Amino acid sequence: xxxxxxxxxxxxxxxxRKTIVDAARSRFLEDGYHAVTLRSxxxxxxxxxxxxxxxxxxxxxxxxxxLALPANPAELLADLLRSGDHSxxxxxxxxxxLRAWDxxxxxxxxxxxxxxxxxxxxxxxxxxxxxxxxxxRPLGALLGGSxxxxxxxxxxxxxxxxxxxxxxxxxxxxxxxSTEDVVAHITPLLGQALRGPGRTRRPPAATV
Amino acid sequence: xxxxxxxxxxxxxxxxRKTIVDAARSRFLEDGYHAVTLRSxxxxxxxxxxxxxxxxxxxxxxxxxxLALPANPAELLADLLRSGDHSxxxxxxxxxxLRAWDxxxxxxxxxxxxxxxxxxxxxxxxxxxxxxxxxxRPLGALLGGSxxxxxxxxxxxxxxxxxxxxxxxxxxxxxxxSTEDVVAHITPLLGQALRGPGRTRRPPAATV
Numbered sequence: 001x002x003x004x005x006x007x008x009x010x011x012x013x014x015x016x017r018k019t020i021v022d023a024a025r026s027r028f029l030e031d032g033y034h035a036v037t038l039r040s041x042x043x044x045x046x047x048x049x050x051x052x053x054x055x056x057x058x059x060x061x062x063x064x065x066x067l068a069l070p071a072n073p074a075e076l077l078a079d080l081l082r083s084g085d086h087s088x089x090x091x092x093x094x095x096x097x098l099r100a101w102d103x104x105x106x107x108x109x110x111x112x113x114x115x116x117x118x119x120x121x122x123x124x125x126x127x128x129x130x131x132x133x134x135x136x137r138p139l140g141a142l143l144g145g146s147x148x149x150x151x152x153x154x155x156x157x158x159x160x161x162x163x164x165x166x167x168x169x170x171x172x173x174x175x176x177x178s179t180e181d182v183v184a185h186i187t188p189l190l191g192q193a194l195r196g197p198g199r200t201r202r203p204p205a206a207t208v
Numbered sequence: 209x210x211x212x213x214x215x216x217x218x219x220x221x222x223x224x225r226k227t228i229v230d231a232a233r234s235r236f237l238e239d240g241y242h243a244v245t246l247r248s249x250x251x252x253x254x255x256x257x258x259x260x261x262x263x264x265x266x267x268x269x270x271x272x273x274x275l276a277l278p279a280n281p282a283e284l285l286a287d288l289l290r291s292g293d294h295s296x297x298x299x300x301x302x303x304x305x306l307r308a309w310d311x312x313x314x315x316x317x318x319x320x321x322x323x324x325x326x327x328x329x330x331x332x333x334x335x336x337x338x339x340x341x342x343x344x345r346p347l348g349a350l351l352g353g354s355x356x357x358x359x360x361x362x363x364x365x366x367x368x369x370x371x372x373x374x375x376x377x378x379x380x381x382x383x384x385x386s387t388e389d390v391v392a393h394i395t396p397l398l399g400q401a402l403r404g405p406g407r408t409r410r411p412p413a414a415t416v
Contacts, residue, residue, distance in 0.1 A: 118326030118376065128377050136379065147393075153373070153382040154393045160377070161369020165361070168326065169336050169368070171344065174361040184405045185355075185362045192400045197392045 017055050020045045024066035029122045033063065033129035060134055067113065067126075070106035074134030081142065090190035094183050097159055101167050102179065111167055131156065147196050154193035162186055225263050228253045232274035237330045241271065241337035268342055275321065275334075278314035282342030289350060298363075298398035302391050305367055309375050310387065319375055339364065355404050362401035370394055 023044035027036045038059060042049040056062040064072035076096050080089065101107045117124045140152035165171045166182070174182065231252035235244045246267060250257040264270040272280035284304050288297065309315045325332045348360035370390070373379045382390065 115326050118323050124377065128379055131377070132380055136381075149381045150385060150389060150393050153379065153385070154397060156379065157369040157373040157382055157394075158366060158397065159369070160372050160379075161365040161367070164368050164372050165365040169332065169339070171336055171361065171364065171368075172340055173344075173357045174365055177358060177361070181358060185358050185401075186365075188405050189362060189366065189397050189400055192397055193393075197396050 016045075016047060016051065020047060020052055020055060020062075021065050024062050028063060028066050028126055032122075032125055033133055038062065063130060068109070069113070070109045071100035071103075074130060076100065077135050077138065081138070090194065091183060091187045093155075093159070094162075094186045094190060095179070097163065098179050098182060101163060107167065114163070114168060143194060146198065151194055151196040154196075155190055158186065158189050158193055224253075224255060224259065228255060228260055228263060228270075229273050232270050236271060236274050236334055240330075240333055241341055246270065271338060276317070277321070278317045279308035279311075282338060284308065285343050285346065289346070298402065299391060299395045301363075301367070302370075302394045302398060303387070305371065306387050306390060309371060315375065322371070322376060351402060354406065359402055359404040362404075363398055366394065366397050366401055 020041065024036070024041045027041055027044060031040075036059070038049055038052045041062065042052055052062060056065055060072065060074040060078075063069075064075060077093075080093055080096060101110060113123075113127075117127045136149070136152045136156050139155060140149040143151055162174070162182070165174045166177075167175075169175075177185075228249065232244070232249045235249055235252060239248075244267070246257055246260050249270065250260055260270060264273055268280065268282040268286075271277075272283060285301075288301055288304060309318060321331075321335075325335045344357070344360045344364050347363060348357040351359055370382070373382045374385075374390070375383075377383075385393075
């Protein structure tokens with residue numbers, strides 16, 4: 001209100017945080033996810049690199065803040081993999097994605113980001129790189145075994161299809177199905193994706 | 209070239225076809241897929257309704273022409289369901305979608321349509337309606353049994369995820385996988401989607 005905002009250096013913590021976020025956003029959009037280092041952002045923002053760790057924890061955290069992500073897929077995945085036993089991972093993953101997108105505080109912002117990525121080339125590249133680096137690759141590493149990257153990619157493709165169908169295109173009936181109904185239909189697909197084609201058991205009867 | 213294009217009524221067949229296509233495009237974008245009748249397009253274009261049947265066969269065909277679709281999902285599905293035996297429907301469906309999107313003559317145009325649908329509200333509604341009316345609903349009717357609409361929607365969501373991941377976001381490894389590799393990973397997912405959760409057999413071991 002009565003605080004004068006001069007042209008000099010930022011003085012308090014909120015300004016420092018914002019300066020870092022602004023520098024990170026520019027760097028990510030210009031250079032992509034892989035090329036950005038915490039060191040380069042610290043230099044751009046003219047702050048000590050330790051401050052970035054203090055405010056954002058990691059590159060993932062900085063990325064989420066830079067894009068003002070209300071729900072950071074990388075951090076959601078990390079949480080999912082850390083907690084609980086792994087046998088119900090597909091179901092917990094489906095619930096986590098649905099929760100983030102159904103929530104009126106986070107869903108609309110995620111949708112807006114997805115829409116912009118469709119027409120904004122550098123945002124689309126950034127989204128691709130972060131999904132590859134922070135979701136598909138870690139999940140593949142965890143799965144192990146033959147075809148692990150392809151199985152992780154199939155898993156990611158189902159999630160992408162769920163989000164695009166339910167929230168972007170709003171296709172019926174998937175847009176109007178209850179959370180429980182979506183979870184019931186998507187969980188077996190996610191499980192099948194993680195198992196991969198080598199562990200498919202074909203039904204004896206015709207499929208359609 | 210030397211033909212004068214006056215302001216009077218169109219004279220030849222190419223002009224008539226184009227007049228119908230233009231009228232249909234306006235109608236579809238204004239009114240959506242459901243509300244458009246061949247009769248209303250014929251009236252707008254000032255032609256006999258029989259001419260629309262002659263040029264385009266059906267509302268599906270007219271829609272494909274109006275959006276200059278190089279590969280019309282509704283017609284691809286109709287072809288798929290007409291031909292062959294149904295046990296390999298998931299694999300044939302996967303191959304058909306990949307063929308349309310990998311083909312340099314049709315893929316870029318489909319991608320451009322998808323990108324525009326992300327930011328153009330009326331195009332997005334139109335795409336939703338045509339997928340519901342011409343893909344999800346006919347597939348659900350064919351499947352029959354409990355949850356048929358949800359199973360058809362899950363099938364459609366996987367295809368949407370495949371297309372979005374491989375062609376729009378170009379996520380690795382799914383963007384760089386060979387057609388055969390994608391078919392091998394996606395076909396069991398499509399089969400599982402059509403069977404639905406009632407016919408899932410969970411593996412005894414942990415999934416991740």
